[in-house]
Amino acid sequence: MPGSKQATAATVMASRRGWKRLLRALPRIVLVVVGAVVFAPGTDESLDADIANLWLAAALPVWWLALTLSLWRAPEHGLPDVLRFRRRHRRVCWRLSALLLLGACLALLTNAYCTWKADSDVPLTVWEQYSRYASHAGTTGVWLLCLSPLPGLLDPLVWRLWPAPLRHAVRRARAAEALASPGRYLRPVPFDPDRGAVGRPEPLGEDDGRRGPSLIPVSVRLSRDAVSRGVELRWNGATLTLHHQGHDPVRLPVAPRDDVLPGEPLPRPVAEIVWYDEQHNAVATRTPTPYHWRGRDTEVLFLDADGRRLGTVSRVLDDWQAVARVARAAGVPFAAYDLGYAAEDEPRAASRLFPRGGRQLTVRAE
Numbered sequence: 172m173p174g175s176k177q178a179t180a181a182t183v184m185a186s187r188r189g190w191k192r193l194l195r196a197l198p199r200i201v202l203v204v205v206g207a208v209v210f211a212p213g214t215d216e217s218l219d220a221d222i223a224n225l226w227l228a229a230a231l232p233v234w235w236l237a238l239t240l241s242l243w244r245a246p247e248h249g250l251p252d253v254l255r256f257r258r259r260h261r262r263v264c265w266r267l268s269a270l271l272l273l274g275a276c277l278a279l280l281t282n283a284y285c286t287w288k289a290d291s292d293v294p295l296t297v298w299e300q301y302s303r304y305a306s307h308a309g310t311t312g313v314w315l316l317c318l319s320p321l322p323g324l325l326d327p328l329v330w331r332l333w334p335a336p337l338r339h340a341v342r343r344a345r346a347a348e349a350l351a352s353p354g355r356y357l358r359p360v361p362f363d364p365d366r367g368a369v370g371r372p373e374p375l376g377e378d379d380g381r382r383g384p385s386l387i388p389v390s391v392r393l394s395r396d397a398v399s400r401g402v403e404l405r406w407n408g409a410t411l412t413l414h415h416q417g418h419d420p421v422r423l424p425v426a427p428r429d430d431v432l433p434g435e436p437l438p439r440p441v442a443e444i445v446w447y448d449e450q451h452n453a454v455a456t457r458t459p460t461p462y463h464w465r466g467r468d469t470e471v472l473f474l475d476a477d478g479r480r481l482g483t484v485s486r487v488l489d490d491w492q493a494v495a496r497v498a499r500a501a502g503v504p505f506a507a508y509d510l511g512y513a514a515e516d517e518p519r520a521a522s523r524l525f526p527r528g529g530r531q532l533t534v535r536a537e
Contacts, residue, residue, distance in 0.1 A: 202234070209226065214227075225283045231276040232277065256337075272316070275319060279312045347364065355511040360511070361373045379504050388405070441474070446491040468521060474525065
């Protein structure tokens with residue numbers, strides 16, 4: 172019963188992942204419960220309002236710790252140095268945001284305490300002093316709360332100030348990390364860090380485009396539906412175009428012989444065409460197959476000379492060799508890639524291997 176074995180194995184693996192996630196989340200769950208215990212007395216309507224506010228404010232630092240707990244952990248061991256540096260950089264920025272948020276929580280707690288003290292039986296001079304403290308604490312808390320998101324949100328801008336070689340090394344390490352995740356491939360696949368924008372795995376097939384362009388027209392239906400001809404890639408002997416039923420044809424200028432004309436959707440000429448297949452949300456099993464997946468991306472990409480994405484045709488046919496024939500006729504370099512399996516909690520490799528390069532042309536083939 173292969174089907175039942177596969178379903179049983181998938182259930183066992185899913186159960187193990189669930190227990191691991193629960194253990195990782197257990198400290199956060201405990202803190203949330205403790206915060207709720209501290210918060211509960213403040214909801215008692217029979218309690219004095221100032222004391223109730225004090226209980227409510229006291230729960231905020233506990234919930235703050237539950238919210239930001241993952242920020243205080245070090246990056247995973249075994250990562251490349253540049254990748255550890257990038258993740259530390261991001262965490263430092265968000266830690267600053269977390270500290271500002273903690274300051275806002277403590278300021279609110281101070282406001283509640285000073286308000287409670289001011290409303291108790293104290294001399295007039297002491298009442299004025301605590302009222303002033305409460306006002307200052309409330310103002311400070313509002314300012315800290317408003318400023319708290321800024322360090323984390325500014326992280327991408329601050330990162331751009333670092334030298335370009337360092338940022339490129341990080342992008343390359345992230346691409347290699349995605350492809351090296353356990354279970355991505357059934358067998359080891361070499362990774363070339365100098366290919367494309369950030370490196371690429373070994374291709375299924377490739378063509379350097381040096382034999383073109385051809386004078387013979389060639390076209391390929393990119394849609395998976397055998398009946399529909401909704402999206403086609405055509406070479407008419409002089410121009411490479413993308414035809415989408417119900418829309419005007421899109422001219423694809425080819426580098427280096429064509430220039431981009433005003434009003435065209437692509438910001439730069441196409442220097443390479445790539446077909447790739449990546450299966451995601453994969454669940455590991457034992458027998459009869461090592462994986463089954465719940466999602467799949469099969470796309471044709473148009474890249475510029477730097478290997479950055481200019482356009483995407485999604486949900487295309489599985490026959491990459493048919494796409495290669497059109498690219499060869501147009502004299503455009505072509506490569507096809509199998510990007511393997513991405514588990515449920517793993518990032519997809521395609522977005523890292525083929526980063527966007529400005530304005531995008533996006534077409535769905537189905």
